[in-house]
Amino acid sequence: MSGDARRWALRGAHTEYAVTVPAHGRWLELVAWGPHGVADGPSPVAYDGPVPFLTAGDAAPVEYATDADRPFTGADLVVETATGHRRVGFGFTGAAHDPAAGTLAVTFDDPVTGLRAVLRYAVPAGADVVRRWVELTNTGAAPLRLVRAGSAGFCVPTPHGALLSHQWGQWAQEFQLDHVDLGHGAFTIGSSQGVPGHLHVPWLAVRDRAEPDGSVWSVAVAWTGSWEITAERDTGGLTRVRAGRRLPDGPLELPPGGDLTLPEVVGAYSPDGLDGLARVWHRYQRLLAGDRLTPRPVLYNSWEATYFAVDAKSQLELARIAADLGVETFVVDDGWFVGRDDDTAGLGDWTPDPAGFPDGFEAFVAEIRALGLRFGLWVEPECVNPRSRLYAEHPDWVYQVDGRPLTPIRNQYLLDLGRPDVAEFVHSTLDGLLRRYDIAYLKWDFNRPRTEPGRVGADGPRDLDGAHVTNLHRIYERLRRDHPHVLVESCAGGGARTDLAMAARADIFWPSDNTGPLDRLAIQYGFLHANAPHLLSSWVTDAPGLFDPRPRSLAFRFVLAMAGVLGVGADIRRWTPEQRAEAAGWIARYKDVREVITHGDVHLVGGPDQPRCAVQYTSPDRRRVVVLAWHTGRSDGPGLLPSRPVRLPLRGLDPDAGYRHGERRYSGSHLTAVGLPVTWTPDHDAELIVLDRE
Template sequence: MSEQGTDAARRWTLRGAHTEYVVTVPAHGRWLELVAWGPHGVGNGPSPVAYDGPVPFLTAGDAAPIEYATDADRPFTGADLVVETMTGHRRVAFGFTEAAHDPAAGTLAVTFADPVTGLRAVLRYAVPAGADVVRRWVELTNTGNEPLRLARVGTGGFCVPTPHGALLSHQWGQWAQEFQLEHVDLKHGAFTIGSSQGVPGHLHVPWLAVRDGAEPDGPAWGVAVAWTGSWEITAERDTGGLTRIRAGRRLPDGPLELPARGTLTLPEVAGAYSTDGLDGLARVWHRYQRLLAGDRLVPRPVLYNSWEATYFAVDAKSQLELARIAADLGVETFVVDDGWFVGRNDDTAGLGDWTPDPAGFPDGFEAFIAEVRGLGLRFGLWVEPECVNPRSRLYAEHPDWVYQVDGRPLTPIRNQYLLDLGRPEVADFVHSTLDGLLRRYDIAYLKWDFNRPRTEPGRAGADGPLDLDGAHVTALHRIYDQLRRDHPDVLIESCAGGGARTDLAMAGRADIFWPSDNTAPMDRLAIQHGFLHANAPHLLSSWVTDAPGIFDPRPRSLAFRFVLAMAGVLGIGADIRHWTPQQRAEAAGWISRYKEIREVVTHGEVHLIGGPDQARCAVQYTSPDGRRVVVLAWHTGRSDGPGLLPSRPVRLPLRGLAPDARYRQGDQSYSGSHLSAVGLPVQWTPTHDADLIVLDRE
């Protein structure tokens, strides 16, 4: 239905489970702006973000809480959309034309048009039932007769009231050190994170949280980008106390061309709100990602991955030796990593030639998989289908399939090039390769890796500018969607040299994320702490290995490593052939305990307690019915002092419990009030540095 005309009719409210998002088109009709964003009822009163006062040396739009701004609306403080005509003219100016609002479905579409260029923009919103996340995207259509150049194509702006300064939280990193949570006190000016790598990247996560500086434990607003390519988030606080977050695509290769009568749909960005700070905001994102998973949200199997045990030396004999031990431990899925295909003795050759190596599997790959399956294990396989080694049959036959600039040398990274997935024949090859493997072999798990960013901004023989980033991401998503449709029982793990490909678009397609190649205990604790602020536990793949620390080398027990890996999807990556009988028995015990709690880890409400840099560090999972509470706790300090001198237990304050209820752990019974106000006691010693505690409501 359409709503237009009176000012009252040009105001719409999108309601989530606990929140509302209220927008309006002002009387002048030039833009859509935010009225209020927060808990139910927040829009019933004066807008906390509206401003109609003086704007010296600026325009009214530079100070207004605009939802989607062209450079005519915000010429000085940053636009979301910048459009050029073929003669170089800018300043597209929109006018409101119509809107369609369906409160029951939680959707809104508001249309604007520019009479000069013929550009039309439909601003689309959706709030999924049961969520407190506002999904936003924009559809641009060139109704004119001349092409247009899009110099900036952000998806939208989110406005947050920050009268006492903006406290920004983001996650930075590098390979082996992803998801490092950090906070920035933004008094004035702008803060920008992003990626130009054609992939979300290791350096920053496409996620940002904003709180008012005077209330760090109070309301929190979050923004995330659902785009598996180059992206950008910018937060800018003005002198009037408003912080506006621009989010969407970044264009590292220059402007896009929108031909006459052409249409472009910009990526989704999402906004989240919680009254309970960063911890509550994490739960909002968790609930949303569980909705994205749909009926695929089931506890993931315990897996073993052979990479750290055998590296490239993959053959049936060594893999079956590992598989037999893994099965005895209680592992459920056995994944053969890199090195299983022809020519792959190291990382310099073979990539692209996805045929099992007959030298490594002399009885045939089918027979090998059958033996693994005969142990009661599902079978999984590592692939990196978007990349190719120069020393491969595929590259010899199709050197034009990789990204390249005519006449310029190629840039090898990890001895490989990147396939141009935007070429239909390349996308068909990648899809048919993976589809063929899944149809021919009994594969239940696919680890899809991606070990290099895009460096060359070109395509062999191309005539004119291309949207390489957009074409690659679109093809990638399409292949994922096709594989999920045709092979619904196959779990897909998204990996990109660790955590370089984690975004909301992939959270709706991949079943699991590999957050880092770093599996050392203290390093991994910091990585997972950040990860769980933006991602749900069912997406967190974590392995128990024997890896020493890179950034924090303090040793930790096997128990610590298992409890840490239980925070998400439990896996093992160590060379278990060298574990002692005592270590194997301990591992089997932990795996058995994980199977008892993984339903709660998968579906439970998560509370993050403390952190890796604090004296207490734990994660609490409470089952949806409130009957079971699982607490994973880790000792973060020196391990050579606790228990040797007088001390009291560390207390972990639990959250969301019924104060009058009783919760039992073995012979010990606690009230909910005690666990919340005083905390659950844990006692660390030199040999006891982690704990799994299960509390059942009596």
């Protein structure tokens, strides 16, 4: 750390993040961000030369900028007074730095409006990420309006052009990894749906175009509502990434004496390209999981077998077969509650249907448990059908604009979770189910975005998005506190609710409703770039692909689902004895390796659009390597025409050590330089390979 009293450095496991307050004191700016020691030398992002037609702040690597600091190239915070004036200007007033704890707080004040901003930083021990957020306080006598309320700006040196990586999608096609060559100008992704959404993932990676396999910087938003990330590259080779909330409900009100904490955003760095960056994110999410980071049970979900036709007889028939296969948790999906014959009615009335469970739901759950299975249940507690008792009794509980018709999506409306009475109803409903029934797994779904920007009887602007997310997080936290044995899966019509804030509160993510094999391979490939395997729920089903319908074997589907948390969702009543035997074998093999998949270092080999595609997991003690590999393309005539095996280059191995797979021995050097051989045939399109170090 420098001897300068206004310069500070935060150190992670392998990284360093250094900032300083310039002599003028108007802002905090980045010195350097990268490996240990990166700040020991001239800053790669500093600039104090001429700026024709701009201001100094427009070109400076400002950490958190008002519109007075960066009036032309993009501010993080824009504040408006009651008279409509803008241009809040800060001055440095103090800092608190705890190197041992990895924290920094830098305070700025605006003498005109009385707005105070505390820029907070935290680097978790053992991680290579920097957490950032801002605490705002109105110490003045007049109200303020936040027109833009971003959480941070991250500056990245890209002298040869910026190569951006992001994930786009839609329902059934989430987490599609793509890249943008940004020479100049801006690139923006985000959501105004009240959830992170299917269209974009709140994650962005930035590399210099000349070194795509070298240093990479990444930013992710820890916010389960509407969000935005913008990357803009200037003419001087600096790419600045702005990240934080998007404000679909309009400006945020900050009354005199009021305070507001903006959402956390997290920056990550790796010297090893996107593959290394994935491991940085994985380590951080494992820290977020804490003592809940344990291998997840193999589950069965009944949705694709029975859809809404749920009754005790059909579910028990499936459960008996699932137990014989080695499944450990049985999840009853949609259709178990009163009025739920289809998706037009029942949501909100969370009482088991007595017609489907004539002996009582408690007795049904007991029968599932008697098979040696944990019991799980699907819920969608934030939504309500117009045809429900709840809506008839509380029509004012849904988002709506006075005098305007409601917009149904999937035949349902969205409850205003920001209302205290609605939040209490949702919590008490779920808490009651967990206390009454022996439930060990909760699949929390969310099948529609917010469309109406209003609340019945509201007498002024409301931060509906912020209130909904705040209460959602509180409910998750209360349920985890009071029911620590219950695993909670976050689902939103597939992968529309995956962000770092949910990774800290949910145990598992459902990335997509699409379980077609080759479609799912692309989805999971993108997912693992930003999310750890313990968050990846994946089912083996019989569903065809929507975008790539080429058939694949049952083995392919099982090896694919093993990439995270293994589940089965097919109608196993229709499987032949041979298929069931094969399934039982794969489940047993998964149980043998899931400890490594949960805790191991991940290397992504190739990709779904390449001839070689695999994921390597290496145990923390480096003694065991698990490789999941899939055949993605055409067959090259093995055994009939000249051809050679596909080679999968592995990473992180000891070149001088030996690694054994059955009777075959490889050196670490061979596996790294030449690669692990796999041969695909029409009948062999996937493989699980376990290598044990000698």
